[in-house]
Amino acid sequence: MFSRSFKVWSIYLLLLTTLLAACGGEEVSFSTANIKQAVLAKDNAGSQTTTVFNPTDTFYAIVDLANAPDDTKVKAVWTAVDVGDAAAPNYLLDEVELTSSDGTLSFDMTNDGAWPAGSYKVDLYLNGELDRTLDFRVQAPLAGEAGSSTTTDSSDGETAAPTTEPVVASGAVTSLEDARSAIVQIVAQGSFVDPEVGLQLNAAGAGSGFI
Template identity: 35%
Template sequence: MSRNRLIYPLTAALSATLVLAACKKPEPVPAPAPPVTTEPAPMTEPAPVAATASVTTVDLGNAVGADNRVATAATTFSPKDTIYAAVATRTSDPAASVPGKLTAKWTYQDGQTVSEDSRDLNLTGDGTTTFQINKPDGLPAGKYKVEVSLDGNVVQTKEFEVK
């Protein structure tokens, strides 16, 4: 009988525990953690784009004005003319000074170089640079061309004739 004495109180205690567990309110489910937000990267100014220079036109003529522009454009010249190439340039930022090297290479119809002249310049805004060829005893009759390069790249070619 001593066994029954122990079983009844243990059974009663176990039943009471189960009843209390069944009546217990469920624990609240923790709220989900708020999403992790990161501060947006501070807005930075884009790096300034370096100003560039370009050749806009090349005009040929036998006279230039005080502004270095050709007075009257021509493609045919006499042997005793001084032939000018007026090279108009422009920078992408009118206030910026852009270093550049302009070259004019003059060639005869057989490919022979008559003259080549280069200038290291600081180009700003719109400008005009002139190059010229002449020969005191006269240029030989024939077809010629002038190639204008900016920083080693040919950017314009003009053909002309001496008659």
């Protein structure tokens, strides 16, 4: 009697397990696949790893997959977490799923325009389960990084130190009225004696050319 009851319960549990699996629409799987490493980068090779991007950059998520069967699925979900008025909080940008075995996978996210400044993330799923989240942000380059005030001496190739604003010397031309005075002054002092004829000539034309 006991043996028969045990068999009935075993069959019942087996049927229940099968029914639950069928209702869930998923197969019971024990995969050895794992994400060994995942980084964000500015290039497809993953050599420029970063968590801070410029508005014109392409986002790359580089994933190293290990112990993975051929049908292992890895999905990247890109989200704009907080970009101010540019989009609603936690705005879904895109999601891509790849099927692969062992190896390095590269996910990228591009924009036709500039990325709004703010915080972002990419969620990485392994066979439908969230494995990890990589947070990053976008910010515009600092003003000092846009250009340099240093100059290069063409004679020796050395870089000169940044110069301060020059001090205006006494008598220097600082306005249109000063320019008129300077021209008159130079013309007045621009005479010379011709050694051949011994005459003093007015060099106003030549003198004004010195300005």
